[in-house]
Amino acid sequence: MIDIIECKGFKAAGVAAGLKKNGEKDIGLIFSEVPANAAGVFTKNMVQAAPVLLDKERIKSGACRAIIVNSGNANCCTGHQGMVDANAMANFVASGLKISEDHVLVASTGVIGESLDIEKIKTAVPDLIKALSKEGIHDLAKSIMTTDTFPKIVTRQSSINGKPYTITGVAKGSGMIRPDMATMLCFICSDVDAGPDLLKDTLFNSTERSFNRITVDGDTSTNDMVIIMANGLSGAAIKTAEHKDSFQSVLDDAMINLARLVVKDGEGATKLVEIVVKGALTEKDAFKAADTVANSNLVKTAIFGEDANWGRILAAVGRSKISINPDRVDIFFDDVLLVKNGMKYSDEAEIFATKVLHRPEFTILIDLKMGNGSAFMFTCDFSLEYIRINADYRS
């Protein structure tokens, strides 16, 4: 296993500032010892948190050396004061690290509509900076958790012209998760040598294939962001189209795995399910169908109940507003053909499909047999625990 500390020149930390009522870690910091190029993708929700508004401006320079993040409060719908507070968070870090304020990005996650307790953050930032270390990435991953049940870190290593480089990503889930730009928070560090435009391109592509292909509950957050920083310290420089393709595939791999972790740790989730639609007239149609199935409460509760209720799957495809011929649709649960030409294949198939549902991870493949469009989505089941968590989140 590759150790995350391989990512040269990056340090991280996470400490408790007292924003979370339970006393757990709630502010984190990522820092590159040398200037780094950066790119970001942000929520498409019309309601955007103060840090999102701040970062969207700052990232235009293509440079970033530090990211400060807090959990326990989204700093969203907080008006002018929210912007003042987001700027202050960056300022504390810039002063402490003696770097330009313009090179500090800010992220927040938690409840919407409450003012940030900025004094607590101010008090904690010196400790946060002191705590910076290679191993601090674990504390950072913990500090951004809200209803997440485990920290999410993925590391990948590859090389360019024989020079190894590392990508390390950290993400949080686990509610208000639906593909529409980034989902909640994800920070990617790399010691690869890459310009901001290339980072933007590859980050956008990977986001489309990872965080924009997952759903937990169909609600898009106001605070979503994915930030990538690359400081070049590995000496592995992306110069040719082949290098870019190679980097893209490593970044894809890292981000798809982070996105899968987010769904796996979806609020109340007990199963990770890949919905694949093929044979649609267009890729767009395939995505619409996969998205509708992945977000259907009836499909998700049936998966929770381990009920091979394919009628709900077909009904969801039917309402997804795409062209289908219901009498041609096949549905597989992993390798079990359950539905052939719109009807149940056999009673035996239903027994086998039910066995697939006992697995913690599986694929539902829907073949429309109309054309060449295909798409996938990752989703989870919808459990009693989801309701318990969300009927109770603020208390």
Add this chain to the structure above:
Amino acid sequence: MIDIIECKGFKAAGVAAGLKKNGEKDIGLIFSEVPANAAGVFTKNMVQAAPVLLDKERIKSGACRAIIVNSGNANCCTGHQGMVDANAMANFVASGLKISEDHVLVASTGVIGESLDIEKIKTAVPDLIKALSKEGIHDLAKSIMTTDTFPKIVTRQSSINGKPYTITGVAKGSGMIRPDMATMLCFICSDVDAGPDLLKDTLFNSTERSFNRITVDGDTSTNDMVIIMANGLSGAAIKTAEHKDSFQSVLDDAMINLARLVVKDGEGATKLVEIVVKGALTEKDAFKAADTVANSNLVKTAIFGEDANWGRILAAVGRSKISINPDRVDIFFDDVLLVKNGMKYSDEAEIFATKVLHRPEFTILIDLKMGNGSAFMFTCDFSLEYIRINADYRS
């Protein structure tokens, strides 16, 4: 209170044919003693049950004398045999009542993808016909229930030129409920004298204002239909535009109340909530926003938890893909102003808003302050019971 038997010339019945495992009533019949004009609206799901396909053809004649309906099996995704079975159901009734098969409509509700046990229906139809009576409407309402917890009947009386007429409607809910044409099953009888084109017009209008404005779980059924029959026996004839307007408003009233009953009895629902959006740039925008809020799992679980979590409401409006200025949005819970210009109005307001959430029925008003577009949706909360019911529906 008006008695439903006032609807002249109509009889109904409901008996147990053995389709439901628990031995409860599962087939029903509505019969007009004289020829009646009719109209219908049907699901827009691309996957349509056999009875929907049959009725869409038959209703083109504008005439209908009887509707046979079964619960416990949707007769959907059942291929050629499904069509044979739907035709057979109509045929049993036509023979028994000695009326034309073309004047019998068929409806089914229940699990998708299982073959109908047509022999049980054949055996039970003679008893069903024998049971026809004025009071039989109560048995009919029971016979179409699946996960519904109470039968849904609404009666309204009005008059044209001094001649009284009656509208009696019966509906079922309570899962796979989302506005897109009719929602599950609704049958309206009237002794008003009206032609099929007028019935079609007014039924379409009322459906837009009632069943197309409700959601329980965002899943559109494959079996949705609303059928209206009018046999003219009251002598109240709709001849002028004023008559039509008058009839429209009575039909609206009946159908909106039936639609409210469906949401009130939504699977696991404990609260009936009207979501009103005003001040949108267009009515379409207002509907999109109301629809997104009404279908947000996070909003619905917060309502279940009686948590005045307005951030989730604003976040849902923000992802509804309409033009808004988040800094201008006001939100009221009944008469309590909770959010003013995108921020919490006061801590006191939150306390009062939480009290509103204890009510079994209330309104959430979202004022975008951008234009004149407004729309409403009825929704319910999302409870532990919903998950229990749907993780367990087929077992």
